[in-house]
Amino acid sequence: MNAGQRTTRRLASKAGSSICRSCRETISHNTYSTAATAAQTEDQNAHKVQHIPPVASTSPSTSYAVNAGVVLSRPPLITRDLHPFESAFFLYQRRLNERLALPFTRYFYFKKKTPADIEWKRKIKQRLTPARDIGRYKGYGDEAWNDELLVGAQESDVQYQVERLLEDAEQPATEGEGEGGNGNSPASNAETSTKSITDGSAQKVDHELVAKPMPRITEADRKGDVKSLDRLLQRTLYLLVKNREGQWMFPQDRLVGKESLHMAAERILIQSGGINMNTWVVGNIPIGHHQHDIQADLLKSSKNPNELGFKTFFMKARIMAGQANLLENKLGLADFKWLAKEELEKEVEKKYWQSVKNMLAER
C-alpha cells in the first residue's frame, strides 16, 4: 500500500457524509491491520464481492432530475503558433543539421544537363545553401565557425522562412516560346497560371505564381464575430447558448422517456441548433457532469419538493459542417456563441465553470 491510498483514506474519513457509502467502505477496507487477514479470505470471497451491484437507496424520497447536455465543439483547423523558443530551437536544429549532413550529391539526384539539373543549379546559385528556409549557411572557409545566427537576425523570423519557401517553389516560365509556342503546349500552359494571362501581349514572364497560404487570422477574428465558425482557427471552439433565464451554458434538456444519453444528445442538437449542422456525437458515455441544487427556500414553493435539482451529463460532439440556427429551436434559446475555453470562462457562472472546465481541451 502506498502513500497515495493512505492519503485517500485519511481524506475519506475526514469527509464524513460527503462521500458515498460504497466508496468509503472500499477505502476503509484496506488498512494495514486488515490487509494480512484479508489476504487469506479474499481469494474465497473475491468472486462473491465483485458481483454485488451498487444498490439504490430503498426510500427514494428525494431525487435529482437527469439532464443531457451537449458539448458541441469544432476542433482546431490549423497548427498552433510556435512559441518563440520552439521556433528558435527548430531553426537551430535545422542549421545544425546543415552543418553535420554530408554535402548534397547533385550527380546522384540529377542527370547532367537535364532540366532538373539546370533548375537545381539556378536555385543553388541564388541561395548558396541546399536547405531552402534557413538562410545562408557557410560550412567552409576561414570563418566557417561563424555559423550561428545572431539575435534579431531576419532568418529567425517565421514569416521570412515562409517567404523563402514560396520563392523557391516558384518555377521560371518555359523560355523561348512566343504565343504560338504556348498554344502548342496546352498542358504546360494549363499548369502555369502565369502573369501573362492578365495582359494580352506575350510578355517575358519571370516566374510562375504560387498560391500563397491563406492568412492564419481570418475576417471573423478581426471583426470579433463570435457567431462565426471561421474564428480562432488554432483553437477548439465550443457552442454556448443563452437559455430562457439568460444564462449562458451548453445546450441541455431533460431526458425523455427511455432514451439514452447518446440519443438525447442527437435530439438536443437538432432541437437547439437546427438540422443545418453535420454533427457527430462521440461515444456513448458522458465526459462530465454538473449538479444544480435548487435553493432551500425556493424548494418549498416548487411543484415537486422531492426534486432537489438536476444533474446534467455532458456528451461530447463534433461539428463537421454547417452552422447553428436558433430560429426554430424548441428549447427556448435566445442566442448562441462559438467560444474558446478562456472566453467561455467569462460567460458562464462560476459554479458551472468549476464543473465544466476539466472536460474542455486546452487548445
Place this chain on the structure above:
Amino acid sequence: MALREVPWRVASVFCRHARPVIAASRPCNRRNAATEAFEELESSSSLAVPPPSSSAEIAKAFDPVARSRGRKLPPSRYQYRSPKYYRGPLHPHQPPPVSDPSSRLFQPGPFTLPRLEQTYQSTIASDLLTLTYTHVPPGYRAPVKPQRLREWAGDSPYYKGRPLRGPRGGSNLRLLTPPATFRNIPEITKVTVHSMVPEAQDNSAVLHVAGMIIQAITNVRVRSHKAKHNVVGWGLRSGKMVSITANVEREDTFHFLAKLVDVVLPRIKEWRGVPGSSGDNSGNITFGLTPDAVGLFPEIEANYDMYPPKMIPGCHITIHTSATNDRDARLLLQSIGIPFYGKLVN
C-alpha cells in the same frame, strides 16, 4: 541595471554579500597556466564596462568576426573532436554525451512540430478516450484473472518445479488490454517500411534503387537484409541480399503518415483500403503498396526520371501502435484517415 533602481542602502547590503564572490574571481598572485587566458577573457568582460541600457543594443553591437580578430585564440582552444573510440570508463579522455553536438553519435532534431502530431494531441487522443472508456461504479473490483499459463498435471515426478506451460494453441500469451485511461490512449510509436526485391540477387542495382526510394520517402537510412534460407518456390538463395527496411521513428513517423494519408492514398486508383483482417493481434497493422502507388509519393514523383524504369519497388508498411489489440489500433488509424474494408478481425 537592477541595482540602480533599488535604494542605496539595499544595494549596499547586496554588494556586501557579493564581495567574497568577486574576491574569489579576482586573479590572484599565484601564477598558473590558466592565468593568462583568464586575463585575456576578463579584459573584455562586461563586468568592467558599465552595462548598456538594453539587451537589443548589445545584440546589435555584437560582431563575432571582429571580436575574434582581436582575440587570436589558437584553434585548439575552440575546436574539439571527440575521441574516435571509447576506451572504457577509466580512460582520461571520455567522449561527450550523445546529446552534445560535438559527439560523433549526435543526431540533430527535431526540426518541426508535425501537423499530424498536433491533431493527435488536440483532437484524436481525447476522442479515442471518449470512445473506448468504460465506466465502472465506485467500489467495483475487477475480477481476478486466473493464471493464464497451464500447470503440468499428471503423476510424473518430473512435473514438480517445471516452469508453467504456454497456452493451448500457441506458445505466446496475448497482450492484456488494461482499462482505458488518459495514460494509455493508443498512439503511433513507429512505422516500419519494408521492401523485398528478390530480383536483387541477380542484379544488385534493384536493391540500390529500392534503398534510395525507401530512403527518399521515409527520410531514414535503410538497412538491407539477407535471405536466411534457400526457398525454391520464391527463388531465394540464402546469404543473398534481398530486402530493405527503414525504421521510421518520432517526427519522421508523422511526416511519413501525413504524406501517405493526404497525398498518396487518395490518388491510388481503385484502392479499397487496408484489409480489415490485417494486424498481428497486438496493435500493429500492416498493408502493402504497389510500385505504382510508391511512385505517387511526392519525393518520387518530383524526380521520377531519376530512377531507372521498372525498378521502383512496392513496399509493406507496418504501423506500430501502443494499442494492445487490433481493434483499438484500427480505431486510431481510422481517425487519422486510413480506411479499412472487409471483415474486421479481432
